[in-house]
Amino acid sequence: MAEIAVEVAFALPGHQAVVALSVPLGTTASEAVVLADLPGRFPELPAEAFEQPDLGIFGRRLREPATHRLRAGDRVELYRPLTIDPKQARLARAAEKR
Template sequence: MPADKPSGLRVEVAYARPEKQVVLEVSLPEGGTVEQAIQESGILDQCPEIDLASNKVGVYGKLAKLNAPLRDRDRVEIYRPLIADPKAVRKQRAAQ
């Protein structure tokens, strides 16, 4: 490993509220996981409505597990639950 490259990971943790998006950058050791990034970012304190037991998470739009390992420059995303089923909404629009 080159001496000028810092060891560890730099990742973003993102969560979109209806009124604004929260994006925080965090540094983790090599082998850091999605859950570690979320915990380290402090986003759970800023957004108490997040429940990791029920909210889905992903990396760059692909669903991921909390124990999934991260790579440098990854973007961890925390997803809000859907308010309406997209299929039901399309069906309703088509019926009109």
């Protein structure tokens, strides 16, 4: 069976991982995340954090990661939930400057 090279990327503020994989043609974005074994690379997070994360490819969010078939060279990115609303963060930074 033909294989393609892809990457799976995840980052925390102080730690990141980009995992290079060779996967069978037809592998989905969700399947690649499982193959990357991110819970083993980020033991400080609960394994559930990687079960159904928002996924994207090169900064473009995927609507259906469980059915999106990867192409050679794709980089699957896992997006963490926001800890603060971006508008609130801007307001807080502006208030500090005053």
